[in-house]
Amino acid sequence: MRRAEIITAFILGILSIYLMWKSGEAPDWNPDVARFDNIGLIDGEGPGSGFWPFWLSAIMLICSIWIGVNWYRRASPPSQSEEEFLDGYGRRMLFVVGGGLFGFLILIEVVGFYVAILAFMIYYVRFLGRHSWWATLSISIGLVVASFFFFDIAMRIVLPKGLSEPLFIPLYDIFL
């Protein structure tokens, strides 16, 4: 945990510097404006477009250094802890659940929301949760049907369907 604390503070410090640099970016269409011209007060216009994000990022940088100082002085609980940042269970959890979520997102892009919901629910409820097939399928199919009627039919919010689009055309003909 102690090592993770200083590594995170370092990454956040770099992020703050990147945000400061990015805040000072001049618009492409105006070659007369140099980088960081927009972070101060401009005559007749008040603060420039980069004023607010630049100085807030500068405060973030100061806070990152402050967190580093606290780490050195062992003043914060994570900087005193010798525990692992993520133990074996945590790493496995992140892999199966976090990985499952990214798989869900990729499936949405390919086969659309409803088929992806069905696949993700079966993956989680049946294979991670080890519930019976009966429970898995009734919950998964119930959720898909309820979502379709709530979003697509009642709220008229059409969720992407990807390759599964043709399956829904008969349903639109009936309910819309």
Add this chain to the structure above:
Amino acid sequence: MDILASLFNGILVALEPINLGLAIVGVIVGLFVGAMPGLGSVNGVAILLPFTFVIQGFTGGATSPMIFLAAIYYGAMYGGAISSITLGIPGASTAVATTFDGRPLALAGKAHLALVAAALASFAGGTVSNVMFTAFAPLLATVALSFGDPEVFALMLLAFATFVGLGGDDIPKTIFSICIGLVLATVGFDVVSGEPRLIFFDITGFSHGIRFLVLAIGVYGIGEMLWTINTSRYGSSMSNVDVSARAIIDAIKDFRHAWRGTVIGSLLGFFVGILPAAGATPGSLMAYGVAKLTSRNPGEYGKGSIDGVAAPEAANNSASTGAMLPMMTLGIPGSPTTAVLLAGMVIWGLQPGPLLFTNQPDFVWPLIGSFYISNVIAVLINLAFIPVFLWMLRMPFTILAPLIFVLSLVGTFAAYQDMFDVWLMVIVGIAAFFLRLLDYPVAPAVLAIVLGPIAEPKLRQSLLFSDGDFMIFLNRPIAGPITVIALILIFLPLIKLIRDKMRQSA
């Protein structure tokens, strides 16, 4: 006396079968929409606005459609708390602060206490603001109108100052969290100069900005779930929840311990609600911050304080009524939802403004009467449905967790209909999980992204007005004291820290 007679007549009209029926349906719809992550009162009101033309065609006036929409608004304010408490995902931005203590209560098996406190505090907040609305409408509208840019920025600064007290004890992490929320709020196009800002790696998805719900659902839907799975391990259910009628009645009796948060939320929420461009979210957040700062046991906040649930819930209901005030008396909406309501009023042929009360009493008073009726309907329906909401918590965690993941993804897409936001939400959630492991408070970042777009233009317009002189925030009669209080709140933890160090070394 005239006001009381008008109000009485208004309530009678609101109790007519058609209006009463519309209020009941509106509250139920609002409750459902509010509880749905990704959808808030503004979605419900906007989606159902076209339906009100059917109602107007049937009843012939603007009163019944407005009662229907106002009931949705009310119901959504109650509903937001349900998912905040039971699922840990704020149903809407107005219920983010409810998550801070509602969620720990649910995890400790006391979700019924949180749900009852949320319902009763919402009722109290709604009632207090209704009474204040009825009595002081024209006067308060004038006060709100005297708030210029420096005053609104000072108020925002005060809200940020309360964040410092909101986070854990780690001050640099809390300030970092506030600042990153404010910086992320600037992504997209600068509304003042029109220049693009912080469009990372030229990805076009960033040009519309990082939306509030992307951050909120990421943090509270994905991040919170990962954290809970990591700490509670597989197989454990969320909590042991008592759903008996006896437990609910006991929870109603226990509500007396939440009186302080309720009073603070009701009064502060109303005042913040009437300010243009403020609304229920800053109101609920400030109420939480003030309740914590003035509490004898601030350490209880964030761990399951009943006051911590009551304060934001009383405030968001109070603010939602308060936000109607500038809309009706000045024609200035106090929140996005009232902006939609205002549009509805114009479409129905009404002219919102100072003359509305004198020219359209047949519209105004039944509407105000319906606020009272909808408030009663909402609390009764909410209390009756608490066992159903609690039932959700009895589900095995391996079923509840994927349901929450699915709701988070679908809710994010439903809100903006953009897959970029769904991807960003998941990435934000995983980042929030890592930061949470290291004790970074993430709530201030979520709230800062809401207030950032209000605060920045106010700061820039104030400095433009003062030729870059920051004293504008100190030398104006209303802005000055608010700024001073905010600065004291920001520096108080630092002063305490230095004092403790000096004591230790002495």
